[in-house]
Amino acid sequence: xxxxxxxxxxxxxxxxxxxxxxxxxxxxxxxxxxxxxxxxxxxxxxxxxxxxxxxxxxxxxxxxxxxxxxxxxxxxxxxxxxxxxxxxxxxxxxxxxxxxxxxxxxxxxxxxxxxxxxxxxxxxx
Amino acid sequence: xxxxxxxxxxxxxxxxxxxxxxxxxxxxxxxxxxxxxxxxxxxxxxxxxxxxxxxxxxxxxxxxxxxxxxxxxxxxxxxxxxxxxxxxxxxxxxxxxxxxxxxxxxxxxxxxxxxxxxxxxxxxxxxxxxxxxxxxxxxxxxxxxxxxxxxxxxxxxxxxxxxxxxxxxxxxxxxxxxxxxxxxxxxxxxxxxxxxxxxxxxxxxxxxxxxxxxxxxxxxxxxxxxxxxxxxxxxxxxxxxxxxxxxxxxxxxxxxxxxxxxxxxxxxxx
Numbered sequence: 001x002x003x004x005x006x007x008x009x010x011x012x013x014x015x016x017x018x019x020x021x022x023x024x025x026x027x028x029x030x031x032x033x034x035x036x037x038x039x040x041x042x043x044x045x046x047x048x049x050x051x052x053x054x055x056x057x058x059x060x061x062x063x064x065x066x067x068x069x070x071x072x073x074x075x076x077x078x079x080x081x082x083x084x085x086x087x088x089x090x091x092x093x094x095x096x097x098x099x100x101x102x103x104x105x106x107x108x109x110x111x112x113x114x115x116x117x118x119x120x121x122x123x124x125x
Numbered sequence: 126x127x128x129x130x131x132x133x134x135x136x137x138x139x140x141x142x143x144x145x146x147x148x149x150x151x152x153x154x155x156x157x158x159x160x161x162x163x164x165x166x167x168x169x170x171x172x173x174x175x176x177x178x179x180x181x182x183x184x185x186x187x188x189x190x191x192x193x194x195x196x197x198x199x200x201x202x203x204x205x206x207x208x209x210x211x212x213x214x215x216x217x218x219x220x221x222x223x224x225x226x227x228x229x230x231x232x233x234x235x236x237x238x239x240x241x242x243x244x245x246x247x248x249x250x251x252x253x254x255x256x257x258x259x260x261x262x263x264x265x266x267x268x269x270x271x272x273x274x275x276x277x278x279x280x281x282x283x284x285x286x287x288x289x290x291x292x293x294x295x296x297x298x299x300x301x302x303x304x305x306x307x308x309x310x311x312x313x314x315x316x317x318x319x320x321x322x323x324x325x326x327x328x329x330x331x332x333x334x335x336x337x338x339x340x341x342x343x344x345x346x347x348x349x350x351x352x353x354x355x356x357x358x359x360x361x362x363x364x365x366x367x368x369x370x371x372x373x374x375x376x377x378x379x380x381x382x383x384x385x386x387x388x389x390x391x392x393x394x395x
């Protein structure tokens with residue numbers, strides 16, 4: 001929960017995990033060839049159109065960084081088992097994202113694992 | 126002579142009424158397209174010609190090969206370069222702008238197809254996305270009454286269980302304010318699309334579109350899209366794109382990402 005880890009994207013991983021979510025905008029800002037793993041806690045999930053946003057606070061040796069993680073539309077996600085309460089304030093999670101190319105603290109959601117229960121959501125291997 | 130003219134006029138009127146009635150089937154004869162449907166595959170419009178194969182719309186270097194005129198091939202190539210530079214925004218990113226036709230037949234999320242005796246409505250959840258196809262026997266408005274709109278004017282008739290309709294009066298793309306897909310394809314205001322929409326089987330609808338465009342295309346361009354039926358009871362929802370749009374467009378056409386403080390996170394904002 002205290003570090004951000006950059007994973008070099010192996011070809012197989014990239015093919016399986018980096019397909020973008022349907023978006024209402026260009027995805028040019030995201031780096032499909034990289035996966036960042038965020039270990040942190042949920043500050044907020046914005047269950048809104050056109051995209052949901054998961055705000056994740058990562059504590060890296062006392063330095064806290066808030067990441068903005070963009071997901072699909074609540075419409076499509078709800079048809080795939082998501083709920084507005086899927087991520088709750090304070091949940092300890094590991095979230096994998098395709099990060100922004102310019103290195104800012106934001107990315108496109110790939111999948112997540114809840115620390116307490118071990119349950120996963122999205123694409124997770 | 127006068128009697129003969131009146132008889133001829135009555136005959137013409139009768140034929141017209143009969144033609145109008147023939148294009149408006151009784152409700153019982155209408156096909157059942159109820160339920161919620163989802164387009165098969167990603168949002169590359171013409172997957173038959175896309176290169177590289179399985180390329181995704183919006184990824185740098187991905188393109189299709191419609192029979193474009195030199196002028197529109199040059200426009201397409203320019204857009205492809207803008208995609209590589211990250212400065213080709215999707216016009217729907219601003220929210221509230223329709224996808225337009227034929228793009229409305231090529232969107233994510235789900236669809237409903239509402240069939241009535243006088244019109245069929247294509248309801249795309251991702252929107253605003255409504256295409257109205259009138260089948261009440263009317264013709265297209267005359268040219269002087271028609272202006273370019275995103276979704277144009279669609280008039281159709283039934284050939285058995287197939288809805289055949291023509292769409293015209295489409296808006297010309299100006300500075301890419303309406304596109305076919307995120308590879309950068311655009312059409313002109315001369316575009317006309319003839320669509321044959323039918324149920325292939327209980328689980329699949331199919332739209333075969335033939336696009337003609339005297340300015341943009343050297344030949345007719347045929348594209349097929351399919352829609353798979355979702356499980357019974359599936360919901361389509363409101364799609365309020367402007368509810369929380371954290372991806373505005375910069376002056377240079379770059380798609381930005383708004384952070385938790387309401388300001389762009391991007392390092393370079395022109």
